[in-house]
Amino acid sequence: MTPGIRPLVAGNWKMNGTAASLGELRAISHGFMSGLDAETDALICPPATLLARAADIVSSTPVKVGGQDCHAKESGAHTGDVSAEMLKDAGASHVIVGHSERRTDHGETDAGVRAKAEAAWRAGICAVLCIGETKAERELGSTLDILSRQITGSVPSAATAHNTVIAYEPVWAIGTGLTPTAADVAEAHAHIRAELKELLGAEAAKMRILYGGSVKPSNAVELLSVENVDGALVGGASLKAADFLAIAEAYRSI
Numbered sequence: 001m002t003p004g005i006r007p008l009v010a011g012n013w014k015m016n017g018t019a020a021s022l023g024e025l026r027a028i029s030h031g032f033m034s035g036l037d038a039e040t041d042a043l044i045c046p047p048a049t050l051l052a053r054a055a056d057i058v059s060s061t062p063v064k065v066g067g068q069d070c071h072a073k074e075s076g077a078h079t080g081d082v083s084a085e086m087l088k089d090a091g092a093s094h095v096i097v098g099h100s101e102r103r104t105d106h107g108e109t110d111a112g113v114r115a116k117a118e119a120a121w122r123a124g125i126c127a128v129l130c131i132g133e134t135k136a137e138r139e140l141g142s143t144l145d146i147l148s149r150q151i152t153g154s155v156p157s158a159a160t161a162h163n164t165v166i167a168y169e170p171v172w173a174i175g176t177g178l179t180p181t182a183a184d185v186a187e188a189h190a191h192i193r194a195e196l197k198e199l200l201g202a203e204a205a206k207m208r209i210l211y212g213g214s215v216k217p218s219n220a221v222e223l224l225s226v227e228n229v230d231g232a233l234v235g236g237a238s239l240k241a242a243d244f245l246a247i248a249e250a251y252r253s254i
């Protein structure tokens, strides 16, 4: 946690979920209305096919909904893509950009991620900008250098605490059940905060830096207690309301 920064617990459903899954979102919304919203903000990013219905479900609750990616352009001949304006129109307040599964599977570059973050801002939504090292990069001892490169290359100089959230997701911890030690998370997040200060000045002190990568109810208190960790970007454990709420509940004891 960082004094003065309100946490955000975000769920990335990835390519999971049909209309039947929206019951979990209703349960998450009800859970947050029972007082969890006093502790932390909440965001769920369902597949684009569910976004409009999800936005309707959360409209009178403290929970927000977002997209999982967006095109850098507003419109055009880009079959299968979705623009930030379309996400906003469907009810999104945020969009994940630069997730490692898109950097890896779709060859996204730092410059492309930066363009997507700027597209999100033009549409009036907040970019949740993902960075993180691979297993090979960690084993080479290059983690901090990789984070520096990704921040310098992906984070636009106009980023603010209002329009951008950073999510540190060590690629080797995503979906594996593995996490860095609390000390390693602390080192990475402190480095990210310092790099953001270098790039953005005083604004960096207000920006949320989420941790993502196998966050579960069992490790949430340990991970979310770390200095400069301002919330979580949760994948698998966000698909079940009970697990997602249990992670958010960690803030009642930190």
Ligand SMILES: O=C[C@H](O)COP(=O)(O)O
Pocket (backbone or CB within 6 Å): 012, 099, 169, 173, 174, 175, 176, 177, 212, 213, 214, 215, 233, 234, 235, 236, 237
């Ligand atoms: O966007 C979420 C991250 O990829 C973490 O996913 P995970 O919690 O399933 O490891």
